[in-house]
Amino acid sequence: MIVMLRKATCDLVSPTFRERSDDAYAAWQRKNAPAVDRLRTTSRYRDALEGARAAVARGPTDSEREICSDEFIELLRAEVRPVDPRFASPHQTWQTFVAALRAADRDRALECLTESDAARVQLASRSPEQLRQTGNSFGAVQFDAAPPLAGWRDATVVQTLETGTVIRRHLTFRATANGEWKLLQ
Numbered sequence: 001m002i003v004m005l006r007k008a009t010c011d012l013v014s015p016t017f018r019e020r021s022d023d024a025y026a027a028w029q030r031k032n033a034p035a036v037d038r039l040r041t042t043s044r045y046r047d048a049l050e051g052a053r054a055a056v057a058r059g060p061t062d063s064e065r066e067i068c069s070d071e072f073i074e075l076l077r078a079e080v081r082p083v084d085p086r087f088a089s090p091h092q093t094w095q096t097f098v099a100a101l102r103a104a105d106r107d108r109a110l111e112c113l114t115e116s117d118a119a120r121v122q123l124a125s126r127s128p129e130q131l132r133q134t135g136n137s138f139g140a141v142q143f144d145a146a147p148p149l150a151g152w153r154d155a156t157v158v159q160t161l162e163t164g165t166v167i168r169r170h171l172t173f174r175a176t177a178n179g180e181w182k183l184l185q
Contacts, residue, residue: 001039001048003028003076009052010068013060017068024076031080079177087112087180090153090173094141097183101135104128114174114182137161141171151175 007025010017029036039045056064086096093112100108106123109131113120126134139158146154155171172184 001045004036004039004045005048005052006067006072008049009056009064010072012053012056013064014068020070021073021076024073024080027080028076075177081178083179087176087182090143090155090181091141093173093181093183094155094157094171098135098138101131101138103135104131106131112183114176114184119183133162153181 007021010021055061085092087093097109097112100106100112106126106128109123110120113123123131137159139160141155141157143153143155151174153173155173157169157171158166159169160166173181174184175181
């Protein structure tokens with residue numbers, strides 16, 4: 001409902017927003033058609049939409065103008081972007097990540113991480129040999145037996161350090177807006 005209300009508000013607040021966002025919003029609506037159709041019929045949505053229109057009619061606020069950004073349009077596009085098969089599940093993301101490290105393919109390894117992951121900095125500073133050593137140090141990953149929370153999945157992996165020390169690492173995977181799974185270490 002938030003996306004639908006935000007789009008309706010922005011179309012009223014910003015004269016150019018409708019034109020800039022219509023393609024991305026139409027794709028988002030197609031992807032979410034059953035939910036959008038159900039929501040449009042609820043009194044809760046209609047009341048909220050009426051309230052948003054009335055608020056804008058009184059004069060849009062700075063915060064209403066701020067939400068009508070290109071960032072919102074990009075979020076809509078990201079949500080409907082097809083899932084890259086390498087990231088279709090936490091397990092596939094982990095396999096892609098380890099294979100990238102073993103191949104010293106830094107760019108591919110970075111694709112496996114969330115945008116805000118601190119590990120991005122660590123990967124950027126490692127030599128190709130260090131990347132390979134890290135990839136080769138991981139054993140099998142074991143996903144938690146507990147049902148995952150929506151958009152989150154935990155796992156544990158055994159890692160053997162150069163010193164021979166064996167440690168267990170906790171891994172967290174997070175689903176992105178379009179359903180790809182990224183590693184959040």
